[in-house]
Structure formats: structure tokens, C-alpha cells
Amino acid sequence: MFGLGVLKGMLVTFKNFILSYFTKERLTTVQYPEERIPEKERFRNFPFLIYDDKPEDLRCVSCDICAKECPPKCITIVRDKDEQGRPLKRPKVFDIDFTICMNCGICEEVCPFDAIFMDHEFELAEFGRFEDLNYHKEDLLKSAEYFAKIRPSDAARIDAKRREKTAKAQTETQTQNPGTGPTK
Amino acid sequence: MGTATNISQIDEGLRSELQKKGIFVSSLEDLYNWGRRSSIWPLQFGLACCAIEMIATACARYDIDRFGAGLFRPSPRQADLMIVAGTVTKKMAPQVVRLYNQMAEPKYCITMGACSISGGPFKDGYNVLKGIDRYIPVDVHLPGCPPRPEALLHGLMKLQQKIDSQEIEKTAWYQKGLKREFPVPEFGPNGLNPPYNPEVFTPEQHREITVG
Numbered sequence: 001m002f003g004l005g006v007l008k009g010m011l012v013t014f015k016n017f018i019l020s021y022f023t024k025e026r027l028t029t030v031q032y033p034e035e036r037i038p039e040k041e042r043f044r045n046f047p048f049l050i051y052d053d054k055p056e057d058l059r060c061v062s063c064d065i066c067a068k069e070c071p072p073k074c075i076t077i078v079r080d081k082d083e084q085g086r087p088l089k090r091p092k093v094f095d096i097d098f099t100i101c102m103n104c105g106i107c108e109e110v111c112p113f114d115a116i117f118m119d120h121e122f123e124l125a126e127f128g129r130f131e132d133l134n135y136h137k138e139d140l141l142k143s144a145e146y147f148a149k150i151r152p153s154d155a156a157r158i159d160a161k162r163r164e165k166t167a168k169a170q171t172e173t174q175t176q177n178p179g180t181g182p183t184k
Numbered sequence: 185m186g187t188a189t190n191i192s193q194i195d196e197g198l199r200s201e202l203q204k205k206g207i208f209v210s211s212l213e214d215l216y217n218w219g220r221r222s223s224i225w226p227l228q229f230g231l232a233c234c235a236i237e238m239i240a241t242a243c244a245r246y247d248i249d250r251f252g253a254g255l256f257r258p259s260p261r262q263a264d265l266m267i268v269a270g271t272v273t274k275k276m277a278p279q280v281v282r283l284y285n286q287m288a289e290p291k292y293c294i295t296m297g298a299c300s301i302s303g304g305p306f307k308d309g310y311n312v313l314k315g316i317d318r319y320i321p322v323d324v325h326l327p328g329c330p331p332r333p334e335a336l337l338h339g340l341m342k343l344q345q346k347i348d349s350q351e352i353e354k355t356a357w358y359q360k361g362l363k364r365e366f367p368v369p370e371f372g373p374n375g376l377n378p379p380y381n382p383e384v385f386t387p388e389q390h391r392e393i394t395v396g
Contacts, residue, residue, distance in 0.1 A: 045328065097302070122332055124326075124335070125294075125325065125342045
């Protein structure tokens with residue numbers, strides 16, 4: 001019969017309306033600024049750069065892979081140079097234009113140094129466009145502890161991988177020049 | 185109009201002291217801004233996937249009506265806020281600008297999502313407008329692809345901050361002879377003409393880009 005579906009739907013609405021006065025689970029509204037829905041671990045929003053101990057020595061070596069792979073091309077990287085003009089393994093400029101970023105997470109996937117990860121931060125509304133939403137290196141830096149806090153299982157997996165990598169590198173240097181011993 | 189701060193003429197200490205004694209002090213401006221920011225009626229239109237998040241924001245879990253902005257108006261004459269939710273194609277841009285022109289002052293605009301701010305993933309395409317701020321002034325930019333409903337609520341709170349900081353005597357829409365009419369671009373064979381409105385938009389300076 002025509003309209004029966006609408007009636008059924010309205011019945012559900014009416015049931016929720018009545019029961020919301022008696023049970024907590026029918027009260028679906030989240031009072032957002034005061035209370036929040038707990039974030040899922042795999043939720044991703046915008047990328048951030050990770051550093052281990054000090055903000056100066058970040059994991060990024062400015063290999064430019066993320067900037068090349070980024071589908072909307074929102075990452076700008078300029079490699080740093082020392083006084084003689086030799087390239088250094090760190091970025092001088094690392095800008096992510098949040099007005100263009102489409103939260104795909106490809107930068108995180110392709111990064112061979114586990115230096116860029118997707119963040120959970122979403123309260124990013126700004127009045128200006130060019131100045132306020134073009135995030136520079138300083139704004140993007142976040143610590144490894146923060147990453148372990150927001151995404152514990154990913155952090156554990158990546159830390160294990162990194163430990164394995166360093167151990168392997170140490171044994172390789174040992175086999176290549178025996179006698180020098182493990183470096184540091 | 186740049187970054188807004190909440191300016192109040194009344195001393196905060198005095199106000200809280202009086203509030204403890206049961207006296208509420210307010211200025212006409214505060215009252216006016218309180219009324220305005222608590223009843224921002226958005227224009228009911230969505231252009232792409234960000235509109236789905238906008239609809240979700242209007243539903244029971246997030247409930248934009250808690251901020252007084254839940255009454256989506258189907259007519260621009262009754263709306264205060266334009267949420268540009270989604271990709272603005274070049275064919276749609278004249279209609280969006282026309283709708284904004286038809287809204288009554290004071291009017292505000294939130295661009296929601298990467299596409300409406302800058303063109304987003306389609307910014308190199310031939311058919312998508314590289315940001316609606318080329319034609320109309322935008323108050324709050326809301327990045328994300330799409331922004332989650334809480335992010336829209338945060339953007340709305342940011343707009344409320346801005347409304348709070350405006351003063352009756354200085355607001356543009358009470359000045360004499362104000363006629364805010366933004367020229368509607370024309371969609372032709374070579375895209376939109378003119379490409380941007382120089383009154384509201386200046387093209388960004390060329391960025392330094394690494395090669396190789």
C-alpha cells in the first residue's frame with residue numbers, strides 16, 4: 001500500500017522520541033564541543049610530520065616521494081643545503097596546502113622512512129585561505145609519542161619494523177668491516 | 185575582514201561580579217550579536233559529497249540546530265549563511281554567485297571541503313572552479329575531504345566568533361549606499377568570464393616549487 005513505508009518510518013521516529021525520555025541509548029545527540037565521539041584508530045584526516053626526540057631531527061629526509069605521489073599535488077618540499085651547497089637529508093621547506101589535500105593517505109603509504117602520517121585533528125576551520133591553511137614544517141611537526149597515543153597499533157607495528165631495520169643495518173656493518181663492532 | 189576576536193565593551197570582571205548578584209549586564213551590541221549568531225539560517229543547497237556530511241550534521245547525532253543553524257531555508261531571501269558544500273563546477277558557479285547576491289544582508293559564507301576552497305583534487309581540471317572565493321567573499325574556510333560533521337560545527341562556531349566581533353555602527357550593511365552586488369560570471373566556451381572578481385580575490389603569488 002502506498003504510504004505504508006512512510007508510516008513505518010515515522011513509527012520508528014516516534015518510538016525514539018518517546019523512549020529518549022526514558023533510556024540513554026535512544027538519546028543519540030552528541031553535545032559536540034563538550035563531549036565527543038571517541039575517535040576510531042583508522043580515522044584519517046590531514047598528514048603530519050613525525051619526529052622522534054627533538055623537533056629538529058625529524059624522520060623526513062626530503063626524498064620528495066610523497067610530493068610526487070600526492071594526487072592533488074598539495075605537498076611542496078625544498079631540500080636543505082649546508083654552507084658548501086651540498087644537499088642535506090632534511091627538508092628546508094615542507095608545506096602541505098590543506099585547502100587542496102584530499103585526505104587520501106597515499107603520502108603515508110609511500111613514505112619509505114615512516115615520516116608522514118595521517119592525523120586525527122579535524123578542527124581546522126580558518127578565516128583566511130592562503131596564509132592560514134598552508135601548513136608549514138613547524139605546524140606539521142608532531143612527536144612520536146603523540147602518534148603512539150592516537151594510533152597505538154600502527155605505532156607498535158612501525159616501531160617494530162624500524163627496530164628490525166636498524167638491527168639489520170648494524171649486523172650488515174659488522175659483517176662488512178669486522179672488528180669495528182656495533183656503531184654506538 | 186580578517187581574523188576576528190571577541191571584543192566586548194563591558195568589563196568581564198564587573199559582568200561576572202554582577203552576575204553573581206543576579207544582575208545581567210549587556211550592551212545593545214552584545215544582545216544584537218547574540219541574536220544574530222544564535223539564528224544563522226543556512227541556505228539549503230548542496231553541490232557534491234560534502235553536502236552529505238552537511239545533511240549528517242543536520243541529523244540527530246550532531247544536530248546543527250543546537251547552534252540555531254538548523255533551519256535550512258530553500259529560499260536565498262530567508263537565508264543568512266551559504267554553506268558551499270561541494271565541488272563548484274564552472275557551469276554551476278554563476279548560479280552560486282547569483283544565489284549569494286539574492287541573499288539579504290548580513291550574509292555569510294562558509295566554504296566546506298577542499299573542492300569549494302581551492303578546487304581540491306580537481307584544481308588542474310578544465311571544468312572546476314578553483315575556489316568560490318574568486319567571486320564571493322568567504323568568511324570561514326573549512327578544509328577536509330570531506331570535513332566530518334564536527335568540523336562543520338567547529339566552522340560554524342568560528343563564524344559565530346566572527347559575528348560576535350562585529351559592531352553595529354561599523355557593520356557594512358548599515359552604511360548608507362551599500363550595494364553589495366557581486367558580478368555574476370558568464371559561462372562561455374573558454375570557461376568563466378571574468379576568471380575572477382578583482383574586488384574580492386587577488387591571485388596567489390607564484391610558489392617556489394622543487395624540480396627533480
